[in-house]
Amino acid sequence: MRTKILPLCALVACAHYAGANEVDQMSHWIYEQQPCENTPTSRSCWGHFNTETNYYTTAPDTGETVEVWLSVQEGICNQDGYERPCMTFNGTMPGPPIVANWGDNLKVHVTNNMESNGTSVHWHGVHLRGSNKMDGVPGVTQCPISPGESFTYQFRVTQYGTSWYHSHFSLQSTEGLFGPLIFHGPATADYDEDLGSLFLQDWSHSPSFTDWDTKQKFGITHSQTTTLINGTNTFDCSNESDVKCVGGGKKFEMLFEAGKKHRLRLINVAVDSQFQFSIDDHKLTVIANDFVPIEPYVADSVIVNVGQRYDIIVEANATPGDYWLRGGWVKSCQGVANDHPESATGIVRYSGGSNKDPISTTSIVAPLSCNDEPEAHLVPRLKLDVGSITATTVEDINVRLTHAALFQWTINSSSLVLDWGKPTLQRIFKQESIFPTPYNVVEVEKKTDDKDEWAVLVIENKAATFFGGIAHPIHFHGHDFWILAQKNTTWDGTSSSFQTKNPVRRDTAVLPAHGYLALAFQLDNPGAWLVHCHIAWHSSMGLALEFVERQDSISATMGDWKNLDRTCI
Numbered sequence: 100m101r102t103k104i105l106p107l108c109a110l111v112a113c114a115h116y117a118g119a120n121e122v123d124q125m126s127h128w129i130y131e132q133q134p135c136e137n138t139p140t141s142r143s144c145w146g147h148f149n150t151e152t153n154y155y156t157t158a159p160d161t162g163e164t165v166e167v168w169l170s171v172q173e174g175i176c177n178q179d180g181y182e183r184p185c186m187t188f189n190g191t192m193p194g195p196p197i198v199a200n201w202g203d204n205l206k207v208h209v210t211n212n213m214e215s216n217g218t219s220v221h222w223h224g225v226h227l228r229g230s231n232k233m234d235g236v237p238g239v240t241q242c243p244i245s246p247g248e249s250f251t252y253q254f255r256v257t258q259y260g261t262s263w264y265h266s267h268f269s270l271q272s273t274e275g276l277f278g279p280l281i282f283h284g285p286a287t288a289d290y291d292e293d294l295g296s297l298f299l300q301d302w303s304h305s306p307s308f309t310d311w312d313t314k315q316k317f318g319i320t321h322s323q324t325t326t327l328i329n330g331t332n333t334f335d336c337s338n339e340s341d342v343k344c345v346g347g348g349k350k351f352e353m354l355f356e357a358g359k360k361h362r363l364r365l366i367n368v369a370v371d372s373q374f375q376f377s378i379d380d381h382k383l384t385v386i387a388n389d390f391v392p393i394e395p396y397v398a399d400s401v402i403v404n405v406g407q408r409y410d411i412i413v414e415a416n417a418t419p420g421d422y423w424l425r426g427g428w429v430k431s432c433q434g435v436a437n438d439h440p441e442s443a444t445g446i447v448r449y450s451g452g453s454n455k456d457p458i459s460t461t462s463i464v465a466p467l468s469c470n471d472e473p474e475a476h477l478v479p480r481l482k483l484d485v486g487s488i489t490a491t492t493v494e495d496i497n498v499r500l501t502h503a504a505l506f507q508w509t510i511n512s513s514s515l516v517l518d519w520g521k522p523t524l525q526r527i528f529k530q531e532s533i534f535p536t537p538y539n540v541v542e543v544e545k546k547t548d549d550k551d552e553w554a555v556l557v558i559e560n561k562a563a564t565f566f567g568g569i570a571h572p573i574h575f576h577g578h579d580f581w582i583l584a585q586k587n588t589t590w591d592g593t594s595s596s597f598q599t600k601n602p603v604r605r606d607t608a609v610l611p612a613h614g615y616l617a618l619a620f621q622l623d624n625p626g627a628w629l630v631h632c633h634i635a636w637h638s639s640m641g642l643a644l645e646f647v648e649r650q651d652s653i654s655a656t657m658g659d660w661k662n663l664d665r666t667c668i
């Protein structure tokens with residue numbers, strides 16, 4: 100790290116970027132104290148920074164650029180012994196890990212090597228301050244990358260922790276187009292080894308595009324065949340008449356070193372399933388939810404909803420041996436069928452141990468209702484309160500049948516339908532101020548000069564029990580949200596239930612069945628940001644809206660539109 104001494108900040112290193120348009124000017128660094136070293140016994144520090152650093156305004160200036168090339172391709176995958184068509188980054192599922200340090204620049208060149216599908220890549224949970232056009236959402240921030248074409252995504256890494264990158268084009272992510280996105284930085288508890296990402300995924304033996312036809316017509320969920328742990332599992336191929344069941348699947352395995360603490364980065368990339376992760380005879384210390392470091396808490400299992408991440412530390416303090424790791428399926432969430440929930444397992448082996456199947460058991464019981472981890476556990480390390488709220492948007496979720504008897508989700512009676520060739524951002528650059536109704540645009544402007552100005556979104560779950568009255572994992576692009584309220588009751592229309600003092604903060608949270616979710620976000624990142632349910636079927640059936648945040652500032656902060664315009668020709 101380079102050393103620059105400026106007189107302004109005396110005690111701690113500070114590097115502020117107050118607003119999105121100031122990101123590029125983050126050159127005023129003050130390094131006065133000795134940097135600390137991030138070691139197995141001092142994980143909370145990071146050079147001149149630590150877990151108390153306000154990463155919404157401050158990031159290290161590493162001056163490094165991580166450059167990665169990705170090929171989007173089609174093929175036949177055999178994840179569990181069963182061959183089916185799939186789509187992958189560079190031929191593997193999960194795709195290659197993209198790893199950077201907090202404060203780096205990331206440059207990813209994506210080439211679409213598929214036959215006919217367009218594509219795009221979204222950086223799940225990444226704030227993309229001042230880089231809204233890098234968000235990878237066809238119809239909102241770009242046109243799809245055509246077959247044979249390439250596109251370069253470029254942005255600054257202002258957060259640290261765990262996430263994933265995935266296609267945001269139609270159902271492609273559920274076909275295998277996803278991979279780990281890891282930003283190294285400090286952590287709120289110590290550990291020895293970082294074992295990397297661990298994907299929890301439901302998997303159908305027929306392509307999603309085929310399942311989708313049934314799904315949309317009948318509204319009922321096509322059952323998922325099985326579960327993959329980090330992309331792999333075994334499947335019973337004793338039915339010899341099924342020629343696609345060729346065998347060769349493997350259980351996921353990972354190695355523990357006795358006495359050591361292992362960090363795991365759990366990511367739910369399912370189409371439609373919630374998982375209760377556990378490892379027999381081991382406790383989990385949870386240190387982050389999504390990109391937000393939290394005060395560590397100890398649990399026997401952790402509930403991971405679609406799109407969510409939890410970073411956990413597992414100490415190898417059991418009798419050395421082999422243990423089942425479980426991605427327990429939480430049936431109470433969608434009622435989506437999983438044909439083989441019992442097989443959602445992988446194996447943890449202590450080094451030097453056997454290669455036999457574990458004989459360990461669990462007494463963990465799946466929850467009866469669909470919720471996130473308890474609010475009281477998810478306390479952000481960096482304590483931040485909600486500031487002055489100047490706009491509140493209320494939206495009601497429901498379902499309907501179209502004239503063609505297709506099933507749709509609605510948000511205030513409107514299902515999101517985008518014209519991929521005319522993204523919202525392009526319309527903004529062309530100064531078209533009226534957006535098509537099915538773009539579900541909600542415009543929010545700043546009303547004061549106050550930097551600490553906030554908007555609130557209240558989503559009410561109005562669908563009746565017999566007509567889709569279920570929970571939805573709501574994901575925000577471009578922001579973390581502060582959860583003001585997350586209840587399984589009807590909203591009283593007031594702010595009396597709102598918690599504004601350092602509430603749970605993340606980018607994906609469950610909207611409970613028959614309940615409501617009230618989310619606050621700071622108006623500090625101009626752009627067109629999608630908000631959607633992360634159940635792939637539901638977002639494809641319209642369960643989404645977009646915030647156009649501070650429209651007047653968008654063009655100013657986004658720079659050159661030409662590069663994106665090229666994808667739109």
Ligand SMILES: *[C@@H]1O[C@H](CO)[C@@H](O)[C@H](O)[C@H]1NC(C)=O
Nearest residue numbers: 167168169170188189195196
């Ligand atoms: C992906 O594949 C391309 C060639 O198709 C290769 O150049 C690139 O290095 C690979 N990327 C990664 C991250 O492995």
Ligand SMILES: *[C@@H]1O[C@H](CO)[C@@H](O)[C@H](O)[C@H]1NC(C)=O
Nearest residue numbers: 184215216217269306308309
């Ligand atoms: C994308 O590919 C899938 C699978 O091959 C196909 O069913 C679908 O129609 C394609 N969609 C587009 C928009 O090309």
Ligand SMILES: *[C@@H]1O[C@H](CO)[C@@H](O)[C@H](O)[C@H]1NC(C)=O
Nearest residue numbers: 193196294295296297329353
């Ligand atoms: C899961 O797969 C990813 C990508 O292949 C790999 O980087 C990671 O180390 C694996 N996770 C574990 C815990 O082995």
Ligand SMILES: *[C@@H]1O[C@H](CO)[C@@H](O)[C@H](O)[C@H]1NC(C)=O
Nearest residue numbers: 337338339340341342343344
């Ligand atoms: C065996 O596989 C065939 C071909 O896919 C399928 O039609 C049949 O239903 C399967 N039988 C059983 C018992 O699963």
Ligand SMILES: *[C@@H]1O[C@H](CO)[C@@H](O)[C@H](O)[C@H]1NC(C)=O
Nearest residue numbers: 467468469586587588611612
């Ligand atoms: C609603 O939430 C409360 C407390 O959070 C819980 O005790 C109750 O069981 C929940 N009810 C349903 C129907 O999920």
Ligand SMILES: *[C@@H]1O[C@H](CO)[C@@H](O)[C@H](O)[C@H]1NC(C)=O
Nearest residue numbers: 492493494495510511512541
């Ligand atoms: C959505 O509908 C509710 C209830 O009718 C209404 O109060 C609210 O203002 C509407 N929201 C928007 C953004 O139009």
Ligand SMILES: [Cu+2]
Nearest residue numbers: 221223224574
């Ligand atoms: Cu997303």
